[in-house]
Amino acid sequence: MCGITGWVDFERDLDHEHAVLAAMTATMACRGPDDEGMWTDAHVGLGHRRLSVIDLQGGRQPMMADSGCGAGSGTPDPGGPGTPDPGDPGTPDPGTPDPGTPAAVLTYSGEVYNFRALREELAAAGHRFRTRSDTEVVLHAYLEWGDDLAGHLNGMYAFAVWDTRAECLLLVRDRMGIKPLYYYPTPHGVLFGSEPKAILANPAARRVLDADGLRDLLSFVKTPEHSPFAGMYEVRPGSVVRIDRSGLRKRRYWQLEAREHPDDLATTVATVRELLDDIVTRQLVSDVPLCTLLSGGLDSSVITALAANGLAERGAGPVRSFAVDFVGQTERFRADAMRDAPDAPYVHELAKHVAADHSDIVLDTRDLMDREVRSAVLRANDAPNGMGDMFTSLYLLFRAIRGHSTVALSGESADEVFGGYLWFHDPEAVHADTFPWLAMFGRAGGERLGLLDSGLIKALDLPAYRADSYGQALAEVPRLPGEVGLERRMREVGYFHLTRFVQYLLDRKDRMSMASGLEVRVPFCDHRLVEYVFNAPWAMKTFDGREKSLLRAATADLLPESVSARRKSPYPSTQDPAYEQALHEEFGRLLARPDAPVMPLVDREQAHAILTESVGSVSSEFARRAVELVLGLDQWLEEYEVEVDLPA
Structure with a gap:
């Protein structure tokens, strides 16, 4: 399991943006403490942090494959090849990469549980493998099946494939949304990452909480594709997002279907x-x-x-x-x-x-x-x-x-x-x-x-x-x-x-x-x-x-x-009165800070009324979650330096 991130900009040379890409990649260190890799070309940068689970030595990323179906070594290229001057008469036509340029580059998070069977199928079709990793199988699945590769995968995954031949990025998320994947469209491309923090490390992404973002946080309904940050979206489970010079397109490759159940x-x-x-x-x-x-x-x-x-x-x-x-x-x-x-x-x-x-x-x-x-x-x-x-x-x-x-x-x-x-x-x-x-x-x-x-x-x-x-x-x-x-x-x-x-x-x-x-x-x-x-x-x-x-x-x-025979019991929550007392005290300290970021959103009369309640009262059972919400909002607004754009 890993953390992925990247940046595509069709009007900018990203070969010179290593510092920004490195900052985006560094935010994913918690997801991938074992290794780091980056790859850049003229208009794309891919970052990866690895948690080694399968093929500990051979699964390094971003991983490259050439058009002859031979995978790259798995060792990240620190820079990648540049792109020739478009005015040079020797420049290949778009979609024809320079000799030595990989056909496709993958940054991948997840596990594909049927990778061994897929590897055998792809090998029979002429693909050559240099590692034992499921990452390389996913990369070759793209070379074989293109945008339709996800339909062949069984597992949990979120990944990005950059196709150097078509100059397009493919963002793919598993059917149930087990692994996260976010993206932030820009005027000339896109930012993406396993988590919002990777995207927010790029100066092009704003940290804005608007009305829909707050509604999403408060509604307890997970509306597909929404995120708390304005302009940022989740790839919908079971979907592919394709970004190229013509724009951004979304397609669902899987969704639940109603079928007759034939079995007794x-x-x-x-x-x-x-x-x-x-x-x-x-x-x-x-x-x-x-x-x-x-x-x-x-x-x-x-x-x-x-x-x-x-x-x-x-x-x-x-x-x-x-x-x-x-x-x-x-x-x-x-x-x-x-x-x-x-x-x-x-x-x-x-x-x-x-x-x-x-x-x-x-x-x-x-x-x-x-x-x-x-x-x-x-x-x-x-x-x-x-x-x-x-x-x-x-x-x-x-x-x-x-x-x-x-x-x-x-x-x-x-x-x-x-x-x-x-x-x-x-x-x-x-x-x-x-x-x-x-x-x-x-x-x-x-x-x-x-x-x-x-x-x-x-x-x-x-x-x-x-x-x-x-x-x-x-x-x-x-x-x-x-x-x-x-x-x-x-x-x-x-x-x-x-x-x-x-x-x-x-x-x-x-x-x-x-x-x-x-x-x-x-x-x-x-x-x-x-x-x-x-x-x-x-x-x-x-x-x-x-x-x-x-x-x-x-x-x-x-x-x-x-x-x-046990009755359903949800994930446990502490019943220690000391916990409620500690929350009570933390909330009191917050209310003593009139300049706290969350205070413009709070009903101060109700907030002070809660401070007069005794810990463990019936109403405090409900108030506990309200207090948790306000404390969390304040901490988030402050630590993330969120710009609030809400209706007056």
């Missing part, structure tokens, strides 16, 4: 299991230490059990597993609407069941409130999150894991695929004229915004923004002829989660893990599984009257009964 229940359960066995086996491939993330819930327990089996079969066990916990969490646990039991007992039962080499990463309030840690989380995320400890603890978990492993497997996204969240099973939320998670948690969402200035909230008109996003999502949903009633609605609900909700969690997972140079793989996001389960009838997905019926039935033999 028994066959469906068996197929889910077969897919999971194959997916986890593929994702165990690594030349570095590998582990799993374990919460004691169904999803992470399935992945850990499958990984344990897969490693045992190749004589490579036991599986190493890690869980996050908080000091005193089990002893003082308080059940709520989302969580009815602490994680730790289930974690330990599953670890014992599969004979895992398990470790708990136990955090306290001092860890969660550490200023340097909170700043690192902000820099990793490039935006405020409003969820406080749920980001900070994940970052600390990943940082601790990185001392032992370089790759981790996660149970992320099973709830979106199989229908696990509470609101999937709440009729009022399901049939609301909005996204179900907003319907179920509307009150909490309102409280989260309660500290912001009422005039600003009115001007932003978040209900209209969410309604517009909902209308766009609803119009996209693929449907079967004659599909009506609950089955029709649950197809819509599933689509919303796979295109507007899961990206929040994938982004959080990616940013917090890569900030420590840890690669996290998400088997439940394999597009074959997603497509198959998406088209299974809702009645089949809930055949036993519970959530995630298909997943539970397909993996019942792997787990203890208590874990298999």
Whole structure:
């Protein structure tokens, strides 16, 4: 897993912009602590930071290939060839590179799990390989299939290919959006990077928060292609963005489709299991230490059990597993609407069941409130999150894991695929004229915004923004002829989660893990599984009257009964009163700074009212997230020097 960045400008000689490209590339050092490479030509510069996972010696980047299908050495060219004067009569026609110029250059982040099969296919077509890396396979896939290469890949990836023959840049992102990729169009080209920080390191990119950017931060709806920064966009999952002298064009190479589900229940359960066995086996491939993330819930327990089996079969066990916990969490646990039991007992039962080499990463309030840690989380995320400890603890978990492993497997996204969240099973939320998670948690969402200035909230008109996003999502949903009633609605609900909700969690997972140079793989996001389960009838997905019926039935033999039957419990949040007290004190210090960047956006009367509440009161349960949001906004505006351009 790596960090990529680059710059294309068709009116500028980028051979002389090494310092800027180096600054852009340096921002990705956290994603790729093992190596750095840059390549430039007249109108393009590509940067790469590498986290070595497969073929530790041979996979260096940017990687070059000539038109004869022979890959370059993988050693980055510090400068690359220049471009002759266009007025020189000996200059080749556009699209005909000088002798010695590579046909294509790749800067790549991700893992392609079927690279070995693709390598054999490409070798049979005449391609010659010099490394064992999946990077070289992706590069040759471009030479063989051009813009259609992504349809051949199984994995998580975000990459850029510069074609010297056509003078065009291709930006490609995986089907589910597991790996991030942003771009910033300029008058004569584009800037791009794995994260906004890479783009913002270029003086051509402005750091502006406009109304739509703030709406995106506050709405809890992941509108495709949006970013918090004005003028900056995400490559949509399953899409290709092509930039050449004629401009920028976007194309989706994959999206969910509605298909008739031909299988009965028994066959469906068996197929889910077969897919999971194959997916986890593929994702165990690594030349570095590998582990799993374990919460004691169904999803992470399935992945850990499958990984344990897969490693045992190749004589490579036991599986190493890690869980996050908080000091005193089990002893003082308080059940709520989302969580009815602490994680730790289930974690330990599953670890014992599969004979895992398990470790708990136990955090306290001092860890969660550490200023340097909170700043690192902000820099990793490039935006405020409003969820406080749920980001900070994940970052600390990943940082601790990185001392032992370089790759981790996660149970992320099973709830979106199989229908696990509470609101999937709440009729009022399901049939609301909005996204179900907003319907179920509307009150909490309102409280989260309660500290912001009422005039600003009115001007932003978040209900209209969410309604517009909902209308766009609803119009996209693929449907079967004659599909009506609950089955029709649950197809819509599933689509919303796979295109507007899961990206929040994938982004959080990616940013917090890569900030420590840890690669996290998400088997439940394999597009074959997603497509198959998406088209299974809702009645089949809930055949036993519970959530995630298909997943539970397909993996019942792997787990203890208590874990298999456990009710859905989200990622944990600390219940330590000391944490709320620390937030309370931090918020008081903020309000004592009238010149703080966030203060023009805050309802000061409401903010001071919160300071009079006692920690642990009912209203403070809601206020906690509001305080986290305001603290995060202030830190972001200050550290990132964001220019605010909002309605008066």
